[in-house]
Amino acid sequence: MSVVGRSLRALARSWQQRSVQIASLGALALVLAFSAVVPFERSPERSARAERAPQRTLSEPPARRIVGPEKLPAPSPADAETTAVLAVGKAVGPIRHGGGARHMVALTFDDGPGPFTGPLLAVLRRTNTPATFFQVGRNLDENPLPARATTLLDEVELADHTYTHNSLVTMDFGKQQDEIVSSAATMQAHGEAAPRLFRPPYGAYNQDTLRLMNERGMAMILWSVDSEDYTRPGVDRIVDNVMKAVKPGSIILMHDGGGERSQTVAAVAKIIKRLRGRGYGLVTVPELLLKDPPQKADQEVAVVPPGAGEGAG
Template identity: 35%
Template sequence: MKKDQLITRRRALIAGAAVLGAAGAAGTAHVLTADQAAKPVRSLPRSGPAAARPLKPSAYRLQPIAGYGAPHLTHTRTLVRHEPFLRMSGRGRSLVLTFDDGPDPRYTPEILRTLREYDVRAMFFVCGETAARNKDLLGEMADDDHLVGNHTWSHPLLTKLSRSAIRSEMERTSEVIDDAYGEPPAWFRAPYGAWNRDVFRIGAELGMEPLGWTIDTLDWTTPGTRSIVGRVRSEAAPGVVVLSHDAGGDRSQSVRALREYLPHLLDSGYHIVVPRRKYA
Protein backbone atom coordinates (compact mmCIF):
# COMPACT_ATOMS: atom_id res chain seq x y z
CA MET A 1 0.00 0.00 0.00
CA LYS A 2 1.44 3.39 -0.98
CA LYS A 3 2.09 5.86 1.80
CA ASP A 4 -0.65 8.33 0.75
CA GLN A 5 -3.19 5.51 0.58
CA LEU A 6 -2.08 4.23 3.99
CA ILE A 7 -2.38 7.68 5.55
CA THR A 8 -5.85 8.22 4.07
CA ARG A 9 -7.01 4.81 5.31
CA ARG A 10 -5.68 5.34 8.83
CA ARG A 11 -7.34 8.75 9.13
CA ALA A 12 -10.63 7.30 7.99
CA LEU A 13 -10.34 4.42 10.48
CA ILE A 14 -9.62 6.69 13.43
CA ALA A 15 -12.33 9.17 12.43
CA GLY A 16 -14.82 6.31 12.27
CA ALA A 17 -13.66 4.97 15.62
CA ALA A 18 -14.13 8.39 17.18
CA VAL A 19 -17.78 8.36 16.11
CA LEU A 20 -18.26 4.90 17.60
CA GLY A 21 -16.56 5.90 20.83
CA ALA A 22 -18.60 9.04 21.24
CA ALA A 23 -21.76 7.03 20.75
CA GLY A 24 -20.69 4.48 23.37
CA ALA A 25 -20.77 1.63 20.85
CA ALA A 26 -19.33 -1.83 21.50
CA GLY A 27 -16.57 -3.46 19.47
CA THR A 28 -13.24 -1.73 18.98
CA ALA A 29 -14.30 1.47 20.70
CA HIS A 30 -14.11 0.19 24.27
CA VAL A 31 -12.83 2.60 26.89
CA LEU A 32 -9.97 1.73 29.19
CA THR A 33 -10.31 2.87 32.79
CA ALA A 34 -7.75 3.02 35.56
CA ASP A 35 -8.17 0.66 38.47
CA GLN A 36 -8.17 3.18 41.31
CA ALA A 37 -7.57 0.49 43.94
CA ALA A 38 -4.48 -0.92 42.27
CA LYS A 39 -0.96 0.35 41.96
CA PRO A 40 0.85 0.21 38.59
CA VAL A 41 2.35 -3.22 38.01
CA ARG A 42 6.07 -3.28 37.32
CA SER A 43 8.08 -5.95 35.61
CA LEU A 44 11.66 -6.49 36.63
CA PRO A 45 14.08 -5.30 33.95
CA ARG A 46 14.90 -8.07 31.52
CA SER A 47 18.54 -7.17 31.25
CA GLY A 48 18.84 -3.98 33.25
CA PRO A 49 17.75 -0.51 32.07
CA ALA A 50 19.15 0.68 28.80
CA ALA A 51 21.95 3.16 29.21
CA ALA A 52 20.82 6.73 28.67
CA ARG A 53 22.25 7.96 25.41
CA PRO A 54 22.34 11.49 24.02
CA LEU A 55 19.42 11.91 21.65
CA LYS A 56 19.19 14.35 18.80
CA PRO A 57 16.46 16.89 19.59
CA SER A 58 13.31 16.35 17.59
CA ALA A 59 11.32 19.13 15.95
CA TYR A 60 8.22 16.98 16.31
CA ARG A 61 5.46 18.59 18.36
CA LEU A 62 1.89 17.47 18.94
CA GLN A 63 -0.97 19.59 20.18
CA PRO A 64 -2.00 18.41 23.65
CA ILE A 65 -5.31 16.61 23.90
CA ALA A 66 -8.13 18.42 25.65
CA GLY A 67 -9.97 16.31 28.19
CA TYR A 68 -10.92 12.97 26.66
CA GLY A 69 -10.29 12.59 22.97
CA ALA A 70 -10.97 16.13 21.77
CA PRO A 71 -7.72 17.15 20.04
CA HIS A 72 -9.37 20.10 18.27
CA LEU A 73 -10.13 21.88 21.58
CA THR A 74 -6.50 22.67 22.32
CA HIS A 75 -7.38 25.73 24.41
CA THR A 76 -8.68 23.42 27.14
CA ARG A 77 -6.28 22.34 29.86
CA THR A 78 -4.47 19.09 29.19
CA LEU A 79 -5.62 16.17 31.33
CA VAL A 80 -2.66 14.62 33.16
CA ARG A 81 -3.05 11.17 34.73
CA HIS A 82 -1.50 10.09 38.02
CA GLU A 83 -1.50 6.36 37.22
CA PRO A 84 -1.72 4.27 34.06
CA PHE A 85 -4.86 2.55 32.93
CA LEU A 86 -4.65 -1.09 34.02
CA ARG A 87 -7.97 -2.63 33.04
CA MET A 88 -10.71 -2.27 30.47
CA SER A 89 -14.26 -1.40 31.33
CA GLY A 90 -16.99 -2.68 29.08
CA ARG A 91 -19.66 -5.26 28.65
CA GLY A 92 -19.06 -8.95 28.25
CA ARG A 93 -15.88 -10.98 28.36
CA SER A 94 -13.53 -8.51 26.69
CA LEU A 95 -9.78 -8.25 27.05
CA VAL A 96 -6.84 -6.54 25.37
CA LEU A 97 -3.71 -8.22 23.98
CA THR A 98 -0.58 -6.06 23.88
CA PHE A 99 2.92 -6.69 22.51
CA ASP A 100 5.95 -4.58 23.47
CA ASP A 101 9.42 -3.71 22.16
CA GLY A 102 8.94 -4.44 18.43
CA PRO A 103 8.65 -4.64 15.65
CA ASP A 104 11.09 -7.48 15.00
CA PRO A 105 11.20 -9.11 11.54
CA ARG A 106 11.90 -12.49 13.17
CA TYR A 107 8.81 -12.64 15.39
CA THR A 108 6.34 -9.83 14.62
CA PRO A 109 5.26 -11.26 11.23
CA GLU A 110 4.33 -14.59 12.85
CA ILE A 111 2.30 -12.83 15.53
CA LEU A 112 0.54 -10.77 12.87
CA ARG A 113 -0.27 -13.91 10.88
CA THR A 114 -1.79 -15.60 13.93
CA LEU A 115 -3.89 -12.55 14.76
CA ARG A 116 -5.01 -12.34 11.14
CA GLU A 117 -5.97 -16.01 11.09
CA TYR A 118 -8.38 -15.44 13.98
CA ASP A 119 -9.47 -11.96 12.84
CA VAL A 120 -8.23 -10.39 16.09
CA ARG A 121 -6.90 -6.88 16.72
CA ALA A 122 -4.12 -6.14 19.19
CA MET A 123 -2.00 -3.27 20.47
CA PHE A 124 1.71 -3.01 19.61
CA PHE A 125 3.84 -0.70 21.74
CA VAL A 126 6.82 -0.10 19.51
CA CYS A 127 10.29 1.27 20.19
CA GLY A 128 11.25 4.02 17.78
CA GLU A 129 14.72 2.78 16.87
CA THR A 130 13.39 -0.63 15.81
CA ALA A 131 10.23 0.78 14.23
CA ALA A 132 12.32 3.14 12.10
CA ARG A 133 14.14 0.12 10.64
CA ASN A 134 10.93 -1.86 10.07
CA LYS A 135 8.34 0.59 8.79
CA ASP A 136 6.98 -2.12 6.50
CA LEU A 137 5.77 -3.97 9.59
CA LEU A 138 4.08 -0.82 10.87
CA GLY A 139 2.33 -0.67 7.51
CA GLU A 140 1.23 -4.28 7.92
CA MET A 141 -0.15 -3.45 11.36
CA ALA A 142 -2.08 -0.58 9.83
CA ASP A 143 -3.45 -2.79 7.04
CA ASP A 144 -4.77 -5.22 9.67
CA ASP A 145 -6.20 -2.39 11.80
CA HIS A 146 -4.03 -3.02 14.85
CA LEU A 147 -3.29 -0.15 17.20
CA VAL A 148 0.29 1.09 17.55
CA GLY A 149 1.42 2.80 20.75
CA ASN A 150 4.58 4.60 21.85
CA HIS A 151 7.14 2.65 23.93
CA THR A 152 9.98 5.23 23.72
CA TRP A 153 12.87 5.33 21.30
CA SER A 154 15.48 3.14 23.03
CA HIS A 155 13.60 1.51 25.97
CA PRO A 156 15.37 3.36 28.82
CA LEU A 157 14.32 3.60 32.44
CA LEU A 158 12.52 6.92 32.11
CA THR A 159 12.48 7.69 35.82
CA LYS A 160 16.29 8.09 35.65
CA LEU A 161 16.21 10.58 32.76
CA SER A 162 15.84 14.33 32.60
CA ARG A 163 12.63 15.91 31.31
CA SER A 164 14.28 16.82 28.02
CA ALA A 165 15.55 13.27 27.51
CA ILE A 166 12.11 11.81 28.31
CA ARG A 167 10.49 14.16 25.81
CA SER A 168 13.01 13.27 23.12
CA GLU A 169 12.43 9.53 23.66
CA MET A 170 8.69 10.01 23.23
CA GLU A 171 8.73 12.59 20.45
CA ARG A 172 11.07 10.72 18.14
CA THR A 173 8.97 7.57 18.43
CA SER A 174 5.71 9.44 17.84
CA GLU A 175 7.28 10.93 14.74
CA VAL A 176 8.07 7.48 13.32
CA ILE A 177 4.56 6.21 14.07
CA ASP A 178 2.93 9.31 12.61
CA ASP A 179 5.01 8.99 9.47
CA ALA A 180 4.05 5.35 8.95
CA TYR A 181 0.41 5.60 10.04
CA GLY A 182 -0.62 9.12 9.14
CA GLU A 183 -1.79 9.61 12.74
CA PRO A 184 0.16 10.12 15.97
CA PRO A 185 -0.11 7.46 18.69
CA ALA A 186 -2.89 7.88 21.24
CA TRP A 187 -1.38 5.51 23.83
CA PHE A 188 1.94 5.28 25.64
CA ARG A 189 3.55 2.60 27.81
CA ALA A 190 6.60 3.29 29.97
CA PRO A 191 9.42 0.73 29.69
CA TYR A 192 9.61 -1.54 32.75
CA GLY A 193 6.29 -0.06 33.92
CA ALA A 194 8.26 2.79 35.53
CA TRP A 195 6.18 5.97 35.75
CA ASN A 196 6.64 9.33 37.42
CA ARG A 197 5.11 12.80 37.24
CA ASP A 198 7.26 13.91 34.29
CA VAL A 199 6.42 10.79 32.28
CA PHE A 200 2.67 11.29 32.76
CA ARG A 201 2.81 15.00 31.99
CA ILE A 202 4.97 14.77 28.88
CA GLY A 203 2.90 11.89 27.54
CA ALA A 204 -0.27 13.96 28.04
CA GLU A 205 1.30 16.99 26.37
CA LEU A 206 2.04 14.80 23.36
CA GLY A 207 -1.58 13.65 23.20
CA MET A 208 -1.14 10.18 24.68
CA GLU A 209 -2.83 8.24 27.46
CA PRO A 210 -0.77 5.87 29.70
CA LEU A 211 -1.49 2.15 29.56
CA GLY A 212 -0.14 -0.47 31.94
CA TRP A 213 -1.22 -4.10 32.14
CA THR A 214 -3.05 -6.60 34.32
CA ILE A 215 -1.38 -9.87 33.29
CA ASP A 216 2.37 -10.06 32.77
CA THR A 217 3.03 -13.26 30.83
CA LEU A 218 6.70 -13.06 31.92
CA ASP A 219 7.59 -14.14 28.40
CA TRP A 220 10.64 -11.87 28.61
CA THR A 221 12.14 -14.41 31.05
CA THR A 222 11.67 -17.19 28.42
CA PRO A 223 9.92 -19.47 30.96
CA GLY A 224 8.72 -21.90 28.29
CA THR A 225 5.67 -21.89 26.04
CA ARG A 226 3.61 -23.96 28.47
CA SER A 227 4.24 -21.49 31.29
CA ILE A 228 3.16 -18.50 29.17
CA VAL A 229 0.01 -20.27 28.00
CA GLY A 230 -0.83 -21.37 31.53
CA ARG A 231 -0.44 -17.87 32.93
CA VAL A 232 -2.78 -16.33 30.34
CA ARG A 233 -5.38 -19.07 30.66
CA SER A 234 -5.40 -19.05 34.47
CA GLU A 235 -5.46 -15.27 34.90
CA ALA A 236 -7.77 -14.32 32.02
CA ALA A 237 -10.81 -12.38 33.19
CA PRO A 238 -13.11 -9.70 31.80
CA GLY A 239 -11.30 -6.39 31.46
CA VAL A 240 -7.70 -7.55 31.70
CA VAL A 241 -4.80 -6.21 29.64
CA VAL A 242 -2.27 -8.91 28.71
CA LEU A 243 1.41 -8.00 28.36
CA SER A 244 3.57 -9.97 25.89
CA HIS A 245 6.59 -9.12 23.73
CA ASP A 246 7.38 -9.46 20.04
CA ALA A 247 10.98 -8.22 20.30
CA GLY A 248 13.78 -7.55 22.76
CA GLY A 249 15.18 -11.09 22.72
CA ASP A 250 14.21 -14.59 21.62
CA ARG A 251 10.42 -14.38 21.35
CA SER A 252 9.79 -17.75 19.71
CA GLN A 253 8.05 -18.90 22.92
CA SER A 254 5.74 -15.89 22.74
CA VAL A 255 4.88 -16.74 19.14
CA ARG A 256 4.06 -20.37 19.97
CA ALA A 257 2.15 -19.41 23.11
CA LEU A 258 -0.13 -17.03 21.20
CA ARG A 259 -1.05 -19.83 18.81
CA GLU A 260 -2.20 -21.88 21.78
CA TYR A 261 -3.93 -19.43 24.10
CA LEU A 262 -5.66 -17.26 21.50
CA PRO A 263 -8.06 -19.94 20.19
CA HIS A 264 -8.68 -21.02 23.79
CA LEU A 265 -9.67 -17.47 24.78
CA LEU A 266 -11.99 -17.16 21.80
CA ASP A 267 -13.57 -20.56 22.46
CA SER A 268 -14.11 -19.47 26.07
CA GLY A 269 -16.18 -16.53 24.89
CA TYR A 270 -13.66 -13.71 25.17
CA HIS A 271 -13.74 -10.78 22.77
CA ILE A 272 -10.30 -9.40 21.96
CA VAL A 273 -10.63 -5.62 21.59
CA VAL A 274 -8.53 -2.48 21.24
CA PRO A 275 -9.31 1.08 22.31
CA ARG A 276 -9.19 3.85 19.76
CA ARG A 277 -9.40 7.11 21.65
CA LYS A 278 -10.38 8.31 25.10
CA TYR A 279 -13.91 9.19 26.05
CA ALA A 280 -15.64 10.06 29.30
Protein backbone atom coordinates in the same frame (compact mmCIF):
# COMPACT_ATOMS: atom_id res chain seq x y z
CA MET B 1 -13.33 4.13 14.20
CA SER B 2 -10.19 5.64 15.76
CA VAL B 3 -7.75 7.94 13.99
CA VAL B 4 -5.38 4.98 13.73
CA GLY B 5 -8.04 2.79 12.14
CA ARG B 6 -8.79 5.39 9.46
CA SER B 7 -5.10 5.95 8.86
CA LEU B 8 -4.50 2.25 8.35
CA ARG B 9 -7.32 1.97 5.82
CA ALA B 10 -6.04 4.99 3.90
CA LEU B 11 -2.53 3.57 3.82
CA ALA B 12 -3.80 0.20 2.60
CA ARG B 13 -5.61 1.91 -0.29
CA SER B 14 -2.45 3.82 -1.14
CA TRP B 15 -0.46 0.60 -1.31
CA GLN B 16 -3.05 -0.97 -3.56
CA GLN B 17 -2.72 1.94 -5.97
CA ARG B 18 0.98 1.21 -6.17
CA SER B 19 0.17 -2.41 -7.08
CA VAL B 20 1.54 -3.69 -3.79
CA GLN B 21 -0.83 -6.56 -3.13
CA ILE B 22 -0.78 -7.72 0.45
CA ALA B 23 -4.43 -8.66 0.68
CA SER B 24 -3.90 -12.35 1.35
CA LEU B 25 -2.14 -14.15 4.13
CA GLY B 26 0.29 -15.71 1.69
CA ALA B 27 1.40 -12.35 0.33
CA LEU B 28 1.70 -10.91 3.82
CA ALA B 29 3.87 -13.85 4.84
CA LEU B 30 6.13 -13.19 1.86
CA VAL B 31 6.68 -9.58 2.87
CA LEU B 32 7.21 -10.59 6.47
CA ALA B 33 9.75 -13.23 5.51
CA PHE B 34 11.97 -10.49 4.12
CA SER B 35 11.83 -8.70 7.47
CA ALA B 36 13.86 -11.49 9.03
CA VAL B 37 16.97 -10.24 7.29
CA VAL B 38 16.66 -6.70 8.62
CA PRO B 39 19.07 -6.09 11.51
CA PHE B 40 17.42 -6.06 14.92
CA GLU B 41 18.99 -5.44 18.26
CA ARG B 42 18.46 -8.32 20.66
CA SER B 43 18.58 -7.18 24.26
CA PRO B 44 19.22 -9.37 27.33
CA GLU B 45 16.20 -11.11 28.81
CA ARG B 46 14.55 -8.95 31.40
CA SER B 47 13.33 -9.77 34.90
CA ALA B 48 9.79 -9.25 36.06
CA ARG B 49 10.75 -6.29 38.23
CA ALA B 50 11.90 -3.06 36.67
CA GLU B 51 14.62 -2.39 39.22
CA ARG B 52 16.29 -5.68 38.32
CA ALA B 53 15.74 -5.41 34.59
CA PRO B 54 18.92 -4.95 32.55
CA GLN B 55 18.61 -1.84 30.43
CA ARG B 56 18.94 -1.90 26.66
CA THR B 57 22.31 -0.78 25.42
CA LEU B 58 22.02 0.96 22.08
CA SER B 59 25.25 1.39 20.17
CA GLU B 60 24.94 5.05 19.20
CA PRO B 61 21.96 7.38 19.37
CA PRO B 62 20.96 8.65 15.94
CA ALA B 63 22.61 11.87 14.87
CA ARG B 64 19.17 13.36 14.35
CA ARG B 65 15.84 12.31 15.71
CA ILE B 66 12.65 13.43 14.07
CA VAL B 67 11.08 16.26 16.02
CA GLY B 68 7.32 16.42 16.48
CA PRO B 69 4.84 18.65 18.29
CA GLU B 70 4.95 18.68 22.08
CA LYS B 71 1.15 18.66 22.23
CA LEU B 72 -1.28 16.74 20.04
CA PRO B 73 -4.47 18.40 18.74
CA ALA B 74 -7.79 17.60 20.32
CA PRO B 75 -9.49 14.61 18.67
CA SER B 76 -12.47 15.03 16.42
CA PRO B 77 -15.80 14.67 18.27
CA ALA B 78 -16.58 11.88 15.81
CA ASP B 79 -13.54 9.90 17.00
CA ALA B 80 -15.26 8.12 19.88
CA GLU B 81 -12.41 5.76 20.75
CA THR B 82 -9.72 8.45 21.04
CA THR B 83 -12.10 10.67 23.01
CA ALA B 84 -12.79 7.79 25.39
CA VAL B 85 -9.09 6.99 25.78
CA LEU B 86 -8.23 10.56 26.75
CA ALA B 87 -11.20 10.88 29.09
CA VAL B 88 -10.29 7.67 30.91
CA GLY B 89 -6.62 8.63 31.09
CA LYS B 90 -7.46 12.03 32.56
CA ALA B 91 -9.86 10.59 35.11
CA VAL B 92 -7.93 7.46 36.07
CA GLY B 93 -4.24 8.11 35.41
CA PRO B 94 -2.17 5.03 34.53
CA ILE B 95 -4.52 2.31 33.29
CA ARG B 96 -3.93 -1.35 34.13
CA HIS B 97 -7.23 -2.84 32.96
CA GLY B 98 -10.76 -2.12 31.82
CA GLY B 99 -13.79 -1.91 34.05
CA GLY B 100 -14.50 -5.65 34.12
CA ALA B 101 -18.20 -5.23 33.39
CA ARG B 102 -17.96 -6.84 29.95
CA HIS B 103 -16.41 -10.15 28.92
CA MET B 104 -13.61 -8.66 26.82
CA VAL B 105 -9.83 -8.42 27.03
CA ALA B 106 -7.03 -6.70 25.11
CA LEU B 107 -3.86 -8.36 23.80
CA THR B 108 -0.86 -6.01 23.76
CA PHE B 109 2.64 -6.50 22.33
CA ASP B 110 5.75 -4.48 23.24
CA ASP B 111 9.19 -3.67 21.83
CA GLY B 112 8.68 -4.21 18.10
CA PRO B 113 8.79 -4.12 15.25
CA GLY B 114 11.35 -6.86 14.67
CA PRO B 115 11.83 -10.24 13.00
CA PHE B 116 8.96 -11.85 14.94
CA THR B 117 6.44 -9.09 14.28
CA GLY B 118 5.60 -10.53 10.87
CA PRO B 119 4.81 -14.11 11.97
CA LEU B 120 2.76 -12.70 14.85
CA LEU B 121 0.76 -10.48 12.49
CA ALA B 122 0.08 -13.53 10.34
CA VAL B 123 -1.47 -15.27 13.36
CA LEU B 124 -3.60 -12.23 14.15
CA ARG B 125 -4.78 -11.95 10.57
CA ARG B 126 -5.55 -15.64 10.24
CA THR B 127 -7.60 -15.60 13.46
CA ASN B 128 -9.13 -12.15 12.82
CA THR B 129 -7.85 -10.91 16.17
CA PRO B 130 -7.44 -7.24 17.15
CA ALA B 131 -4.36 -6.23 19.13
CA THR B 132 -2.40 -3.20 20.31
CA PHE B 133 1.31 -2.80 19.57
CA PHE B 134 3.54 -0.53 21.66
CA GLN B 135 6.37 0.29 19.28
CA VAL B 136 9.95 1.42 19.95
CA GLY B 137 10.82 4.28 17.60
CA ARG B 138 14.34 3.13 16.90
CA ASN B 139 13.10 -0.31 15.90
CA LEU B 140 10.75 1.27 13.38
CA ASP B 141 13.77 2.82 11.66
CA GLU B 142 15.74 -0.43 11.77
CA ASN B 143 12.89 -2.74 10.68
CA PRO B 144 10.85 -0.91 8.02
CA LEU B 145 9.27 -3.96 6.35
CA PRO B 146 7.49 -5.35 9.44
CA ALA B 147 6.56 -1.78 10.35
CA ARG B 148 4.79 -1.38 7.01
CA ALA B 149 3.09 -4.75 7.34
CA THR B 150 1.75 -3.71 10.76
CA THR B 151 0.03 -0.68 9.27
CA LEU B 152 -1.88 -2.83 6.77
CA LEU B 153 -4.07 -4.59 9.34
CA ASP B 154 -7.28 -2.72 10.18
CA GLU B 155 -7.68 -4.19 13.66
CA VAL B 156 -4.26 -3.17 14.97
CA GLU B 157 -3.78 -0.16 17.21
CA LEU B 158 -0.28 1.34 17.22
CA ALA B 159 1.09 3.02 20.32
CA ASP B 160 4.22 4.73 21.68
CA HIS B 161 6.86 2.87 23.74
CA THR B 162 9.64 5.53 23.62
CA TYR B 163 12.43 5.85 21.08
CA THR B 164 15.20 3.85 22.80
CA HIS B 165 13.38 1.74 25.45
CA ASN B 166 15.52 3.12 28.27
CA SER B 167 13.92 3.56 31.68
CA LEU B 168 12.27 6.97 31.96
CA VAL B 169 12.83 7.29 35.69
CA THR B 170 16.54 7.79 35.02
CA MET B 171 15.76 10.88 32.89
CA ASP B 172 14.75 14.46 33.56
CA PHE B 173 11.60 15.97 32.09
CA GLY B 174 13.26 17.15 28.87
CA LYS B 175 14.81 13.79 28.08
CA GLN B 176 11.56 11.97 28.77
CA GLN B 177 9.78 14.37 26.45
CA ASP B 178 12.35 13.72 23.72
CA GLU B 179 11.87 9.95 24.05
CA ILE B 180 8.10 10.16 23.69
CA VAL B 181 7.90 12.90 21.05
CA SER B 182 10.68 11.43 18.89
CA SER B 183 9.08 8.00 18.90
CA ALA B 184 5.69 9.43 17.96
CA ALA B 185 7.20 11.50 15.15
CA THR B 186 9.03 8.43 13.85
CA MET B 187 5.77 6.49 13.81
CA GLN B 188 4.16 9.25 11.74
CA ALA B 189 7.14 9.29 9.36
CA HIS B 190 6.45 5.60 8.73
CA GLY B 191 2.86 6.30 7.74
CA GLU B 192 1.23 5.76 11.13
CA ALA B 193 -1.14 8.10 12.93
CA ALA B 194 0.03 10.13 15.92
CA PRO B 195 -0.23 7.71 18.87
CA ARG B 196 -2.53 8.51 21.78
CA LEU B 197 -1.51 5.52 23.91
CA PHE B 198 1.82 5.27 25.73
CA ARG B 199 3.46 2.51 27.74
CA PRO B 200 6.64 3.31 29.71
CA PRO B 201 9.50 0.79 29.38
CA TYR B 202 9.52 -1.68 32.27
CA GLY B 203 6.31 -0.04 33.52
CA ALA B 204 8.50 2.53 35.28
CA TYR B 205 7.34 6.15 35.41
CA ASN B 206 7.31 9.16 37.70
CA GLN B 207 5.57 12.51 38.09
CA ASP B 208 7.35 13.94 35.04
CA THR B 209 5.92 11.11 32.92
CA LEU B 210 2.41 11.79 34.21
CA ARG B 211 2.85 15.49 33.50
CA LEU B 212 3.89 14.67 29.93
CA MET B 213 0.82 12.51 29.42
CA ASN B 214 -1.42 15.34 30.56
CA GLU B 215 0.33 18.08 28.59
CA ARG B 216 0.69 16.06 25.41
CA GLY B 217 -2.80 14.59 25.36
CA MET B 218 -2.00 10.89 25.80
CA ALA B 219 -3.06 8.04 28.09
CA MET B 220 -0.64 5.74 29.91
CA ILE B 221 -1.47 2.06 29.48
CA LEU B 222 0.10 -0.51 31.80
CA TRP B 223 -1.19 -4.10 32.14
CA SER B 224 -2.93 -6.47 34.53
CA VAL B 225 -1.74 -9.83 33.12
CA ASP B 226 1.96 -10.50 32.54
CA SER B 227 2.58 -13.48 30.25
CA GLU B 228 6.27 -13.47 31.27
CA ASP B 229 7.09 -14.43 27.67
CA TYR B 230 10.31 -12.40 27.92
CA THR B 231 11.74 -15.15 30.17
CA ARG B 232 11.16 -17.71 27.39
CA PRO B 233 9.65 -20.29 29.79
CA GLY B 234 8.13 -22.41 27.01
CA VAL B 235 4.94 -22.11 24.99
CA ASP B 236 2.71 -23.94 27.46
CA ARG B 237 3.91 -21.86 30.39
CA ILE B 238 3.20 -18.62 28.52
CA VAL B 239 -0.31 -19.85 27.77
CA ASP B 240 -0.86 -20.91 31.39
CA ASN B 241 0.43 -17.59 32.75
CA VAL B 242 -2.21 -15.77 30.74
CA MET B 243 -5.12 -18.13 31.28
CA LYS B 244 -4.62 -18.38 35.04
CA ALA B 245 -4.65 -14.61 35.52
CA VAL B 246 -7.10 -13.37 32.89
CA LYS B 247 -10.47 -11.94 33.83
CA PRO B 248 -12.94 -9.54 32.24
CA GLY B 249 -11.21 -6.25 31.39
CA SER B 250 -7.67 -7.65 31.42
CA ILE B 251 -4.89 -5.97 29.48
CA ILE B 252 -2.43 -8.74 28.61
CA LEU B 253 1.30 -8.04 28.18
CA MET B 254 3.36 -9.90 25.57
CA HIS B 255 6.28 -9.02 23.29
CA ASP B 256 6.92 -9.07 19.56
CA GLY B 257 10.39 -7.53 19.89
CA GLY B 258 13.30 -7.20 22.28
CA GLY B 259 14.61 -10.72 21.77
CA GLU B 260 13.84 -14.16 20.36
CA ARG B 261 10.02 -14.39 20.35
CA SER B 262 9.20 -17.67 18.59
CA GLN B 263 7.64 -19.00 21.80
CA THR B 264 5.34 -15.97 21.93
CA VAL B 265 4.26 -16.46 18.31
CA ALA B 266 3.42 -20.10 19.00
CA ALA B 267 1.63 -19.29 22.26
CA VAL B 268 -0.55 -16.51 20.86
CA ALA B 269 -2.62 -18.79 18.63
CA LYS B 270 -3.34 -21.06 21.61
CA ILE B 271 -4.16 -18.12 23.86
CA ILE B 272 -6.61 -16.70 21.33
CA LYS B 273 -8.37 -20.06 20.95
CA ARG B 274 -8.65 -20.59 24.70
CA LEU B 275 -9.83 -17.05 25.41
CA ARG B 276 -12.56 -17.35 22.83
CA GLY B 277 -13.42 -20.77 24.21
CA ARG B 278 -14.13 -19.05 27.53
CA GLY B 279 -16.35 -16.54 25.79
CA TYR B 280 -13.98 -13.56 25.80
CA GLY B 281 -14.15 -10.94 23.10
CA LEU B 282 -10.74 -9.72 21.93
CA VAL B 283 -10.46 -5.97 21.34
CA THR B 284 -7.90 -3.20 21.04
CA VAL B 285 -7.14 -1.11 24.11
CA PRO B 286 -9.14 1.91 22.81
CA GLU B 287 -12.18 -0.28 22.18
CA LEU B 288 -11.85 -1.76 25.67
CA LEU B 289 -11.74 1.70 27.25
CA LEU B 290 -14.69 2.88 25.16
CA LYS B 291 -16.96 -0.10 25.88
CA ASP B 292 -15.75 -1.01 29.38
CA PRO B 293 -14.20 2.07 30.99
CA PRO B 294 -12.43 1.52 34.31
CA GLN B 295 -12.79 3.48 37.52
CA LYS B 296 -9.83 5.04 39.29
CA ALA B 297 -10.50 3.10 42.49
CA ASP B 298 -10.31 -0.18 40.56
CA GLN B 299 -6.85 0.36 39.10
CA GLU B 300 -4.77 -0.62 42.16
CA VAL B 301 -2.04 1.73 41.02
CA ALA B 302 -0.42 3.35 44.01
CA VAL B 303 2.54 5.66 43.49
CA VAL B 304 5.07 3.38 41.82
CA PRO B 305 8.56 3.64 43.39
CA PRO B 306 11.19 4.83 40.90
CA GLY B 307 12.32 1.92 38.77
CA ALA B 308 9.97 -0.54 40.46
CA GLY B 309 7.23 -0.98 37.86
CA GLU B 310 5.85 -4.52 37.71
CA GLY B 311 6.34 -6.81 34.75
CA ALA B 312 8.58 -6.42 31.73
CA GLY B 313 7.13 -3.79 29.45
